[in-house]
Amino acid sequence: MSTTSFDKFQKRKLISSYFSVTLSIALILFLLGTLAFVVINSQNLVNHIKENLVVNVYLSAAAKETEINQFQKTLAMKEYTKSVTYVSKEEAAEDLMKTLGENFVAYLGDNPLQNSIDLHLKADYVTEEQLADIAIEIKGATFVDEVAYDIPLVSLLNDNIKTISYYMLGGCGFILFISILLINSSIRLSIYSKRFIIKTMQMVGATKRFIRRPFIFNNIKLGMIGAVIAIAALTACMSFLDTKYPTIKLLSNVPMVTAIFGGIFIFGILISWLSTFFATSRYLNLRTDDLYY
The missing domain is CATH 3.30.70.3040 (Alpha-Beta Plaits)
Known part of the structure; x- marks a missing residue:
């Protein structure tokens, strides 16, 4: 394979790696955003039922x-x-x-x-x-x-709300944990393909901080892009639901929408930074022989 062909191959491989990481982050953030909308609006529904008593x-x-x-x-x-x-x-x-x-x-x-x-x-x-x-x-x-x-209705309503809240809290925690694992795995796989570059830079005298910096900055940018894609997809879905079912008015609650979208964006940056930091640290602390396994 010629140098030019090899460079093109490496470039395609790099773009493919970036695309998979960004898509993984976007899909998971979209899922978390959807879950946040469901949880918050379920509380609004509960409040609506209570206030109609x-x-x-x-x-x-x-x-x-x-x-x-x-x-x-x-x-x-x-x-x-x-x-x-x-x-x-x-x-x-x-x-x-x-x-x-x-x-x-x-x-x-x-x-x-x-x-x-x-x-x-x-x-x-x-x-x-x-x-x-x-x-x-x-x-x-x-x-x-x-x-x-209606005393029995009030008692039944509050008991059921407590039970449902516990299940939803457990489900949210589980999904959040799985989401963190999936994003972390995607970033670790992208770092794994560059483990020899990391070790080479370390062997020629580069500090750990210097080696980590470009990886962290790059994956933070991917996390931001993934968050923007997730927010755009959520906006499109919420807009469609508001058009089809005008009474739900998902996007009309500006503080709620701002909080959820802001949380998605911050979470995308934070998890990308943490995952990249720990992934690069792992390969920086490995011996050269261990890189082959």
Whole structure:
């Protein structure tokens, strides 16, 4: 093989090595980014379910309109309140008639329902203990007859959320560990092909820091390119999902998207730097005879 052909072969081999490392990093970072979106949006879904739980505050017939308005404003200002809606007994009767499909008021001759306030709480306050405390506080008003909410549903919801959270945490840890191993293996393989160059530079007097520097800088650049590719692919996928399912609005949450994309970029740089550092250190510390095995 001529010198020119050998140089071309080496160049193709080098490009192939860079391409495989970059592609491996991009694919793994894309997977991690997707996982981050799933985890964060699953929490948003849980919060949405919790905040749709209704606490019904039933008011006595003797309650005056001014008292109800003032009470509603007081509730709206509480730290645990998401939203407050007043429901008159006439509105409640209309809703119930639509559900039942018959006019029960005409049958009974009177509307037995009460005026009420539908209270939606912030997700952090939807626990059995805090709901009980809130109910006691609301019952302190003299014109409140009853505070009702679905206690079994709250208990079941929180228990299931805890179980799912543990499984998701374990799954995330496992996938992160596998991802680190795969990126590390790809970079180590690319360094392995240059082990004789590393040892030759060391034998002619180059310091370990001097030898490591170009490898680290080069693989950090590959990590950055891989991160950019992963971010571009994630943006395209999220944009497609937002277009097909407008209600999910994945890209509309700018702080979340920025945090995930920033984390992908930083992780790509960090894992590339660490993997290259330890891979080059391994071959720098090997004896020349050991390089053949």
